[in-house]
Amino acid sequence: NAGVTQTPKFQVLKTGQSMTLQCAQDMNHNSMYWYRQDPGMGLRLIYYSASEGTTDKGEVPNGYNVSRLNKREFSLRLESAAPSQTSVYFCASSESRGLEAFFGQGTRLTVV
Amino acid sequence: GENVEQHPSTLSVQEGDSAVIKCTYSDSASNYFPWYKQELGKRPQLIIDIRSNVGEKKDQRIAVTLNKTAKHFSLHITETQPEDSAVYFCAARASGGSYIPTFGRGTSLIVHP
Numbered sequence: 001n002a003g004v005t006q007t008p009k010f011q012v013l014k015t016g017q018s019m020t021l022q023c024a025q026d027m028n029h030n031s032m033y034w035y036r037q038d039p040g041m042g043l044r045l046i047y048y049s050a051s052e053g054t055t056d057k058g059e060v061p062n063g064y065n066v067s068r069l070n071k072r073e074f075s076l077r078l079e080s081a082a083p084s085q086t087s088v089y090f091c092a093s094s095e096s097r098g099l100e101a102f103f104g105q106g107t108r109l110t111v112v
Numbered sequence: 113g114e115n116v117e118q119h120p121s122t123l124s125v126q127e128g129d130s131a132v133i134k135c136t137y138s139d140s141a142s143n144y145f146p147w148y149k150q151e152l153g154k155r156p157q158l159i160i161d162i163r164s165n166v167g168e169k170k171d172q173r174i175a176v177t178l179n180k181t182a183k184h185f186s187l188h189i190t191e192t193q194p195e196d197s198a199v200y201f202c203a204a205r206a207s208g209g210s211y212i213p214t215f216g217r218g219t220s221l222i223v224h225p
Binding site: 058 | 146
């Protein structure tokens with residue numbers, strides 16, 4: 001039982017490049033989330049998917065897009081990376097909206 | 113939307129002392145309050161949670177208290193140990209709207225041996 005798996009763990013991008021962060025969960029959870037973590041800022045919600053087929057913006061959605069590919073997978077795309085998007089990104093899932101969240105191991109992204 | 117304030121941002125204690133982290137929330141409709149622990153370089157993990165119909169919950173050395181009237185909740189860790197050193201996040205989830213929790217900014221707890 002792997003829980004929530006994110007790839008990659010580390011990534012360096014040049015300004016303007018694009019990339020997709022992948023996330024998959026094997027707990028049959030309905031809800032999935034993408035957060036970014038910056039020093040002193042806590043965990044800020046980028047996008048979430050309350051259930052398969054739906055996605056909604058969180059607190060800091062600008063510069064990002066998401067896809068809920070199926071119940072297991074929820075990807076985050078940066079179309080044109082900016083240095084302000086340097087952060088640690090966490091994917092998470094929960095059985096239903098807002099309850100106990102299980103986090104992936106994180107992706108440390110640096111945009112130069 | 114919900115606003116969660118967490119204090120202090122850093123807390124330094126001696127091994128064996130107690131530690132208390134406090135959070136306040138703005139939405140009186142919030143009904144679920146989880147606490148997450150994040151060790152250095154690791155993912156956040158739930159350590160305890162409380163719902164609005166309960167005033168206190170304990171699990172071994174950790175406890176959470178909730179005061180709905182004052183809209184604040186606290187994490188209490190007794191007999192602290194070096195392995196309790198981590199960043200702790202509180203969160204509050206409203207019973208309406210998006211139902212997505214809002215997190216506090218975190219408290220870095222340092223337990224000195």
